[in-house]
Amino acid sequence: MTAPHFRFRLQRLLDLRELAERKAAIGLATARNAEEEARREQELLATQRAAARELLLPPAGARGRVSELRQVAVLLERLDAGAAQAEYKVSKAAHQVHQKQVQLGESVTDRRVLDRLKERHHESWRIAEERADRAVMDEIGRARFAERPDQTRTPDE
DSSP states (O other): OOOOOOTTTTHHHHHHHHHHHHHHHHHHHHHHHHHOOOOOOHHHHHHHHHHHHHHHHHHHOOOOOOHHHHHHHHHHHHHHHHHHHHHHHHHHHHHHHHHHHHHHHHHHHHHHHHHHHHHHHHHHHHHHHHHHHHHHHHHHHHHHHHHTTTTOOOOTT
């Protein structure tokens, strides 16, 4: 006879919760990568704007033509618009990261609840198995004691 083994009735649900947790962790990692990429793009645009401003504006005290200054202003406005768009992307990506963190936290909590339930069920099962084993061993011991030919009986038996 094979020894009985523990079977958790909600194992399939626990497996699904673990899968959801892994997917949430992957989603969070993806969102963080997107946020980092958006931040790098924002920093690059800020660097490009500063470099363009430095190169295109005439030095202090020097006179430039109005048409050149207008072209520089238009270029800087375009760079500012790109920077604003990059800032929006960073904000949106940071919001996504926050949402994914919340989702992962919920997934972890859901899985932990089932893990604790499984542990409690396993402990109850283990205790019941030990009791059953002890009962069988006690019965074997009583049967062997009863079969001994040289046993001494007490007066109250």
